[in-house]
Amino acid sequence: MTQVGGHHTERVRQRTHEGFLRHKGFRWAQIASLLCLVAIAVYFFVAARLSEPPSGGSWLGYVLGTISAGLIVWLACLGIRKRVITSGHYSLKAWVSAHVYLGLSLVILATLHTGFQFGWNIHTLAYALMMLVIVSGALGIWAYATLPQRLHGNRGETTRKQMLEALESLDKQLHDLALPLDRNGAQIVRLSLEETDLGGSFWKRLTGSYGDCANTRALRQMKALPAPSDPRQAEAVDRIVTVLEQKADVLGLARRQMQITAVLEGWLFVHIPATFALLAALTAHIVSVFTYW
Ligand code: HEM
Numbered sequence: 001m002t003q004v005g006g007h008h009t010e011r012v013r014q015r016t017h018e019g020f021l022r023h024k025g026f027r028w029a030q031i032a033s034l035l036c037l038v039a040i041a042v043y044f045f046v047a048a049r050l051s052e053p054p055s056g057g058s059w060l061g062y063v064l065g066t067i068s069a070g071l072i073v074w075l076a077c078l079g080i081r082k083r084v085i086t087s088g089h090y091s092l093k094a095w096v097s098a099h100v101y102l103g104l105s106l107v108i109l110a111t112l113h114t115g116f117q118f119g120w121n122i123h124t125l126a127y128a129l130m131m132l133v134i135v136s137g138a139l140g141i142w143a144y145a146t147l148p149q150r151l152h153g154n155r156g157e158t159t160r161k162q163m164l165e166a167l168e169s170l171d172k173q174l175h176d177l178a179l180p181l182d183r184n185g186a187q188i189v190r191l192s193l194e195e196t197d198l199g200g201s202f203w204k205r206l207t208g209s210y211g212d213c214a215n216t217r218a219l220r221q222m223k224a225l226p227a228p229s230d231p232r233q234a235e236a237v238d239r240i241v242t243v244l245e246q247k248a249d250v251l252g253l254a255r256r257q258m259q260i261t262a263v264l265e266g267w268l269f270v271h272i273p274a275t276f277a278l279l280a281a282l283t284a285h286i287v288s289v290f291t292y293w
């Protein structure tokens, strides 16, 4: 079982380190940097000759706008490219490498296109959506690069399956220990047994907010119980508190692991929808500047 988790982790790590970021000795990082440097040089060379900064409507604005829009459409095609069967995964690696660096270069290219003119309009909406896509992409890179190790560290030697087995065995102990309890005590144990949510919604897993965890509530209530006079019951309560605490520890570990996994997938839930919104806003931007020309 260690294999399954370990294998996945290994794959993600490889994809990052020897994978797309360093592809062909940072070739795409160099191309993207060159593109940005040329754009900056031309922008300030032109700007020095004008009284106003070159706006989106200047010839340079049109060149930069067209390059930026072309890049955005091409970047958005990665989704299609990923789903088309390829001969080897190397070609896809080159695509992702170019995607990351050319995507980042848009911060410079599109900003210079605007001539630093922003307002509450559709043009700036397109710009903001573009930045959202870029920031979420950067978050994805960060997640791929750092989280698999943390998943490894957090897990220690305990795999997902072992955690579930541990929870199951703790639940069984709770069930047996609860037998001598009165109705009130048994009710509390049942709260932990029946109401505890391991994961929950995607949002819950992502934020790790389990303040209302049934096991935590059961633990609190069990500790608050007046000490039973029957020594058999008193001993059962003591042991139940210990087991509930152990269960809380295992739950905490499992939820931390699920949180890491949620971040590893979650950034795409921003990256992809924001891409579609960006394409729509960009279309509106281009149509509107030509309509009101
Ligand atoms: C074919 C591509 C594009 C064309 C033809 C184009 C055209 C223009 C024009 C003519 C302006 C000047 C509008 C004015 O002064 O009122 C402008 C401004 C602007 N463009 Fe573009 N654009 C393109 C791509 C983009 C892209 C990719 C973005 C960013 C995602 C963008 C964001 C903006 C912003 C924020 C402004 C400033 C709006 C303002 O003055 O408030 N444009 N664009």
Ligand code: HEM
Residues within 6 Å of the ligand: 072, 075, 076, 077, 078, 079, 080, 082, 096, 099, 100, 102, 103, 104, 106, 130, 133, 134, 135, 136, 137, 138, 139, 140, 141, 268, 271, 272, 275
């Ligand atoms: C405006 C710019 C961008 C657009 C429109 C865009 C769009 C997309 C799309 C459509 C996908 C395919 C997702 C899928 O179907 O699974 C994708 C994947 C991805 N993007 Fe972007 N992206 C942009 C910029 C960036 C930037 C700047 C970064 C990193 C800094 C980035 C990192 C990634 C990564 C890591 C993937 C996943 C590749 C894989 O699954 O192997 N993106 N992007």
